[in-house]
Amino acid sequence: MAVIVEVLGWGGRSQGHFRVDGPSVTIGRGYQNDVVLDDPYISANHLRLDATENGWQLTDLQSRNGVQVLKNSKTENSSSTVILEDGAEIKVGRRRLRILTDGHPVEPAKELHRLEQDLGRLNRLSIWLPLFLISLALDIGSLYASSFVEWQWKNHIFTILGSQAVVLMVALFWSLLGRFLRHERQFLSQYSLILSVGLIYTLLEWLIGVLSYNLSSSGVAMIMLPLLAMLLATLLLSANFALATNMLPRQRWISALGFVMLVIVVSISARMSEWGEFSPYPDYFADLQVPILQFSTAESTDDFIDSLDAVFAAADRKALD
């Protein structure tokens, strides 16, 4: 019967394992051991495991720092002998080890989802670079379009660098998380994902702006923009999770949606105090678009004046509140 000694890392994840055939296993820093661990807190000959009927008997070979048993052991009543069962965990020096039989069951293989495969293909410079250049151009372009004083690069360079740095940081965060949880950085994939969702949001936001301008209704944008932001944020988060974690699709969607909901609840409750507050200033829909984006037909002055009765009726109702 072979013994598997698994070295555990951060979060109990396996960093590698030793397989030893035979009735006993020695563990220590010395090269004569079956399992050689490079840790200054481990003695040259630290411990020995001997196969018994019930598991492995642990013998501390008078090590300097001793052996700490963390999980799955039993102590035989008659003596101070410690018996480790399949799956036991011990701490030697600063290393955590798991002791298994070679017949120890493993989890069934996870299905590799198409989404993960497809998203993985984004991890290319040829995809990231155009996306990056487009979003940079859009960033600069929108700043330029909304500037009505003389354009000076020095006034805008920090705004531009700042927004790019935020995207970079977020991409780095996901990439590092992926490095830890999946041993896969996918940095460019994460970066490209964030950039493309940003581009889609900018485009749709603009379209909604044009639509609400033509409908003369701020309500359209007020409802559609948060919905759009919610939808895109959920999609993006779910994709980030897919690339950076081992979550199952269901877990991923629930986590993404849950996080977005949390953000919404927090932002709504932050604004709750302002609702229903009296304002001495009129809150009117002031959006303007360039003439070529104005499609809707204008009504006559007479029709407009006649339609004002509704405003007075609304003002009367508001004063009664």
Added chain:
Amino acid sequence: MSIYNETGLSLCARGFSRAVFILTFCLAWPLAVAAQSDSARALFADNKAGILQIRIIDLTSGSKSAIGSGFVVSDSGLIATNYHVVQMAAEKPDQYRIEYLSAEGELNHLKLVDVDVINDLALVKADSEMTPELPLAVAEPPIGMPVYALGNPLDLGLTVVPGTYNGVNQTSYHPRVHFTGSLNPGMSGGPTLNQAGEVVGVNVSTAGNQISFLVPVAALQQLITEYRVRGHEVDDIRQRIAQQLLADQDKKFTRLLALDWPTLALGEAVVANELKPFIKCWGGSNSASTKAQFLSADRTCRSEDNIYLNAKFNSGVIEHQFFWLQADQLNTVQFYAYYERLFSDFAPGNKGTEKDLGDYQCDNQFVRAESDLQSNRGRTTKVVFCARAYKEYPELYDIVFLQGTVDDSQAAFVSHFTLAGVSQKNAKAYARKFMGVSKWQ
């Protein structure tokens, strides 16, 4: 955007700061020395018994929370003062009481019997007879005549302030006498007398630096007559104010709307010019700025009529504002970015709080600014119309109107007005008239 801010002259005891006291004292001292004339002395001696300090007493604390002045207009005990002096007691009779303190130190209760909120006047009545009654002048004094304002500035006791009568101000719809002399907080509601000792006006407000205003005595005469004809006090002050506001705006807007509004060019547009005596205008542009990337010229007009309703609520003001914009060095998108910012920045001309007003309700539409009524063609404009209702005074609204052209990529014309305390019918008629006069063809 008035050149000066009129300040009510009632003195709030809580706001009586040492700094104000010292400043006013220093400024007033040389004047008092210079103006020691015989007539001032005589006027003071003859009339001091008829001029009273009016105090608003907070019933909970039992002490005065505001003071003003008043004077006897009938020996039956009728006393005139400003509405803004007694406003707190008019609004909350359960919380405040009105009292007078005579020059002899006599203290007694007063009852509010009538108000003229448009002219900021109030009549209060004592239980007992009061003398001497101050006679009201029948004829308006000539401009340049020395006159004397009396009252209790800053709770310092009865004071005479000499000054000059400068006639009825021609630039406000509600007539106000321009008095060149220093009125100070606490003198509100006191009389201004001519050399014969007749009342020529009631002290009401100051714009600082010796520019002060009086309510013409004719308005007081009218209020006394109305009170005498009725024969008893007004039962419901709030309803009386509501009727006065409604009647005043109706009269004002009927006159305004019947006028043929003069016009003036602003850029390629035509805008409404000054309307005497309703509104005065100023103008400006950014053409002096060397850094400007676009051209902006504006004209701003404002009425000087402010109806005091309470310390945080006034009404009656009319504002017009026009902007002519040209893209100049900006491209269309940049030009509209600036234009949008300008368009989003319009506010009402009067102040008010939740206690008195509902929130603004707004509508916006694309409206064709027809070049004439028959034509179906004209510029496409975006129009915003907002109204808020008065809670205490039904059928009255504040209006914010805004119209801007949206069909030219290199230029734009914005026209805007605000109205305060106007009926639905008059507001709609005003919008129609305004849109007909101010336009860019």
